[in-house]
Each structure stands twice: as structure tokens, then as C-alpha cells.
Amino acid sequence: MVTRYAHNGQVRIAYEDLGGAGGEPFLLVMGLGASRAWWPAGFVAALVEAGFHVVSYDQRDAGESTHFTDHEQVHPFVGLFRRRPVAYTAEDMTDDAVAVLDAMGWDTAHLFGHSLGGLLTQRFALRHPDRARTITVSGAMPSDARGLAQLRHVRLGFVLRASRLATPEDDEGHVAAGVALARRISSPGYAFDETTARTAVRRELAISHGLHDAGAQGRQTGAPWSGGRLAAVRTPTLVLHGEQDPVVRPSAARATAAAIPGARLVLLPGVGHDLPRELWPRVAGEIRALADRAAPPAATGR
Numbered sequence: 001m002v003t004r005y006a007h008n009g010q011v012r013i014a015y016e017d018l019g020g021a022g023g024e025p026f027l028l029v030m031g032l033g034a035s036r037a038w039w040p041a042g043f044v045a046a047l048v049e050a051g052f053h054v055v056s057y058d059q060r061d062a063g064e065s066t067h068f069t070d071h072e073q074v075h076p077f078v079g080l081f082r083r084r085p086v087a088y089t090a091e092d093m094t095d096d097a098v099a100v101l102d103a104m105g106w107d108t109a110h111l112f113g114h115s116l117g118g119l120l121t122q123r124f125a126l127r128h129p130d131r132a133r134t135i136t137v138s139g140a141m142p143s144d145a146r147g148l149a150q151l152r153h154v155r156l157g158f159v160l161r162a163s164r165l166a167t168p169e170d171d172e173g174h175v176a177a178g179v180a181l182a183r184r185i186s187s188p189g190y191a192f193d194e195t196t197a198r199t200a201v202r203r204e205l206a207i208s209h210g211l212h213d214a215g216a217q218g219r220q221t222g223a224p225w226s227g228g229r230l231a232a233v234r235t236p237t238l239v240l241h242g243e244q245d246p247v248v249r250p251s252a253a254r255a256t257a258a259a260i261p262g263a264r265l266v267l268l269p270g271v272g273h274d275l276p277r278e279l280w281p282r283v284a285g286e287i288r289a290l291a292d293r294a295a296p297p298a299a300t301g302r
Contacts, residue, residue, distance in 0.1 A: 008096050018044045019048050024053065028056040040277065074215075086223070089223050090224060091227060098131060108132065110133045116140070126227050141252050178201030182201070186272050230260050239260075
């Protein structure tokens with residue numbers, strides 16, 4: 001991992017060029033508390049093969065980016081319902097993605113966001129419509145669902161069980177807990193890929209303990225959004241969601257796709273809150289098709 005840094009004011013955002021130089025700019029946005037270490041190399045390779053130049057980054061309070069450890073500690077579930085920021089706003093988090101684009105010298109990019117990252121891609125398209133070529137929203141809540149309205153899309157049993165997990169005491173404990181969590185969110189219709197999960201956990205452990213940092217997660221979920229509604233999105237949009245997602249119900253994807261004009265909804269049978277390796281070529285193909293519909297193939301200039 002070769003870490004570079006972009007800056008949004010005083011906040012330092014870690015990012016990594018994953019390859020595909022000369023392809024269309026493509027930014028990966030990871031989920032709650034997780035670093036860029038969780039993007040599978042095989043999925044990245046499929047995106048590069050599809051013609052994209054892929055970059056990933058750590059959101060604030062994750063990985064090697066700035067952590068706001070001196071702020072109030074709020075449970076991640078409680079953070080969902082806060083009306084005032086715990087440490088920063090969702091607008092600040094979208095601006096972090098812009099800082100990465102600027103650091104890469106990209107005027108625009110395609111964005112793929114998973115879970116919390118998928119929520120942020122929606123908000124990126126609202127706040128920075130001139131910077132987004134397309135957005136792909138994976139396993140995410142709809143931006144329009146706020147406050148108690150979020151409960152209709154969340155599987156509370158999973159969230160409450162996850163919130164009670166103890167923080168591991170040593171590295172091997174972190175690895176075991178991380179693999180166990182990856183198994184819990186994995187796709188029941190596909191074999192669990194323990195090797196890929198263990199590799200991701202060890203990469204995460206090398207730069208952060210984010211998956212077990214409830215304070216960081218609470219600050220991220222407690223970042224309120226004051227921007228527009230999804231009906232105002234004009235960016236070509238793809239919405240992906242596992243039909244057996246144990247964290248976020250498929251109703252979330254249906255609501256997001258229904259709210260964004262022209263969005264394409266793809267529900268994935270047998271899929272949980274991850275993307276199994278068997279689907280990487282299909283997902284990359286869906287994103288390629290979205291990009292081709294958004295602009296003529298020749299319009300790939302930075």
C-alpha cells in the first residue's frame with residue numbers, strides 16, 4: 001500500500017492509486033469505520049479491466065486519515081438520530097472526496113460507494129454535481145431517510161448485536177473478530193471467502209483498528225446532512241443491493257432508485273452486505289455500461 005495524502009482544510013485524507021492509469025477516473029468510497037484496505041484486489045482488477053483508473057481513500061476517522069479522537073463519544077446507533085454534529089457534517093465528508101479528486105488532478109470521476117460510502121456518493125452527487133460522472137450505490141441507505149425514517153431500512157437485530165461486540169485485546173483477537181464480522185455480513189448464496197477476508201483484516205490492522213472503533217463510527221454516523229433531496233440528482237445512477245443483506249434491507253435500495261430520476265436498480269439474489277468474487281465481473285460490467293450510457297466512449301478526458 002503506497003499512501004498519499006490530500007487535504008481538506010486541516011483534515012488529512014489518505015488515498016491510494018490502485019492502477020489503471022489512462023482509464024476513466026474512478027473513486028472507491030468505503031463504508032462505516034472501514035479503511036480502503038477492505039477493497040478486494042480482484043474487484044479492483046475487474047474495474048481496471050473495464051477501463052477505469054481506480055483510486056481508493058480512507059474517510060475521515062478511518063484508516064490513515066485524520067481521526068477526531070478528542071470529540072464526544074457517541075454510540076454509532078445513537079449518532080444516526082443526532083441533529084447536531086458530533087464532530088463534523090456529511091457535507092465535510094463529501095468535500096473530502098473532492099480533495100482526493102483535486103489531489104489526483106481529476107475534474108470529474110465515477111464514484112462507487114458501499115454501505116456508508118454509498119450514502120456519501122448520493123450526497124456527493126447532490127453537493128458536487130459537476131464533479132460526478134456517474135455514481136454506483138451499493139448496500140446503502142437512501143439519503144432522504146433521516147431520523148426515525150431510517151429504522152424502516154435497518155435490520156435492528158444485526159445492528160444491536162454488532163454494537164455489543166467486545167474490543168479485542170491483541171492483534172490476533174482483531175483478526176479473529178474481523179473475520180467473524182466479515183462472515184456475518186457475507187452472502188448466504190455464495191461460499192464465504194475467508195482468505196480474502198483475513199487478508200483485508202490484516203491490511204486494516206496495519207493502519208487502523210477502525211472496525212472496532214465505536215467512537216469513530218459514532219462520529220461518522222453522527223455527521224448530519226443539510227443538503228438537497230434525491231429528486232434533484234441528475235448524475236447517472238446505478239443502485240446495487242443484496243437481497244439477503246443482513247444489515248440494510250433491500251427496501252433502502254428500492255427507495256433510493258425510486259427517488260433518483262432514471263436510476264437503474266439491480267437486486268442481487270443470494271447476496272449479503274458484501275460483493276462475492278463471483279459477481280465482480282458482472283458488477284464491473286454494470287458500471288461500464290452505466291459509464292457508456294452517461295457519455296460517448298470517446299469522452300474520457302480528465
